[in-house]
Amino acid sequence: MALRHAVLAALLDGEYSGYQLAKAFDIGVGNFWHALPQQLYAELTKLEKEGLVAGRQVVQESRPNKRMFHVTDAGLAELEAFAAAPSKPSVIRDDLLVKVQAVDRVGTAPVLEQLQERAAAAEAKIELLGKLLHQLRGDADEEEFLRHGERIGPYLTCLRGLAFEQDHRDWCLRIAAVLRDRGLEEHPCQIVR
Amino acid sequence: MALRHAVLAALLDGEYSGYQLAKAFDIGVGNFWHALPQQLYAELTKLEKEGLVAGRQVVQESRPNKRMFHVTDAGLAELEAFAAAPSKPSVIRDDLLVKVQAVDRVGTAPVLEQLQERAAAAEAKIELLGKLLHQLRGDADEEEFLRHGERIGPYLTCLRGLAFEQDHRDWCLRIAAVLRDRGLEEHPCQIVR
DNA sequence: CTCGGATACTCAAGGATATGACTAATCATG
DNA sequence: CATGATTAGTCATATCCTTGAGTATCCGAG
Incomplete structure (x- = not known):
């Protein structure tokens, strides 16, 4: 129950599609939170249902259409609460x-x-x-x-x-x-x- | 499918009970592989079924009885194969x-x-x-x-x-x-x- | 004499993750 | 003109991991 917060944090700097998010994860958030693209797509869907992120359809001509997501006020509030809660011990596996x-x-x-x-x-x-x-x-x-x-x-x-x-x-x-x-x-x- | 190898590696230095293994994990193997006691007990049971570790019952008087485990030859062979196989990328979550x-x-x-x-x-x-x-x-x-x-x-x-x-x-x-x-x-x- | 902590485990439920396969269009390269 | 890479996802399954509770005995501190 915490990938959601990593996604919210990664989405703070603007709009991303699931695909772009997956890329950004690799180089940025990926340094401290590992997730596969499939997880990110699934998480975005869940977050949208709960109103923590909002998506809009972008129709493209020479590319498949995509959905761009951004964090809502409710999402920001969720992050705020998360930041104030005690942290779980970090997990490493190598x-x-x-x-x-x-x-x-x-x-x-x-x-x-x-x-x-x-x-x-x-x-x-x-x-x-x-x-x-x-x-x-x-x-x-x-x-x-x-x-x-x-x-x-x-x-x-x-x-x-x-x-x-x-x-x-x-x-x-x-x-x-x-x-x-x-x-x-x-x-x-x-x-x- | 890789906690098994962490357990085998942790068990290389002698006999441990599940309880002792859990303690040893915290300070040693825990630096690169995180696992809860419940997982370790479950894993030991599975490993024993597959013949990769062997356990013996130790009857104690002023303590609950315990089972001491050690790595078998088959277990060592499994570790050997694991060491030669390509490593998965490491996982961090913080x-x-x-x-x-x-x-x-x-x-x-x-x-x-x-x-x-x-x-x-x-x-x-x-x-x-x-x-x-x-x-x-x-x-x-x-x-x-x-x-x-x-x-x-x-x-x-x-x-x-x-x-x-x-x-x-x-x-x-x-x-x-x-x-x-x-x-x-x-x-x-x-x-x- | 009770209470917490250490020893030594077991079980169940549910959420999270990994794995692999699949669709479909466009673009650049040889 | 075929091949592979890039963009943009979806779906299903199986395993893994976490959470939380429960059992039982013994020791020492207060």
């Missing part, structure tokens, strides 16, 4: 960490490979978030923007996403290095790629 | 970040309060993980342990948990400071606690 937990008892080679893939993916995300942050703050520098900017919420959450990805990348690379070193000692004559 | 995303449009006071609570909670976890890490590596220093320790998986994942909590704490405190400053400027004569 396959790769499970594998690392077990790494002494299973083959290290595939884990090593996945650590490097993850590091690369994190690197890509870091660049993307860097650009997004720059775009959000415009010409101002960060301190200036955070003091006087009108809409800093998305910027703040992107900062968290950025720090997370940097941390994750560093950890992946360090662990990969540790595992490689140990591999070399166990089989000192073997070249590990 | 209420507080949703609130920060919306912070320009809702009351900041409760969000500020929750940021400080979170920072304190993270601080407590940081201390706990610091102790746990020290306990895991024994007398050796970290580099030494990572090079030659026999079981480093749990240590590596705790390192990730520690970095995450430190990062999270720092972010919470910084964001809280930013929001306080902005609050002061909007109402310069008001004392914000």
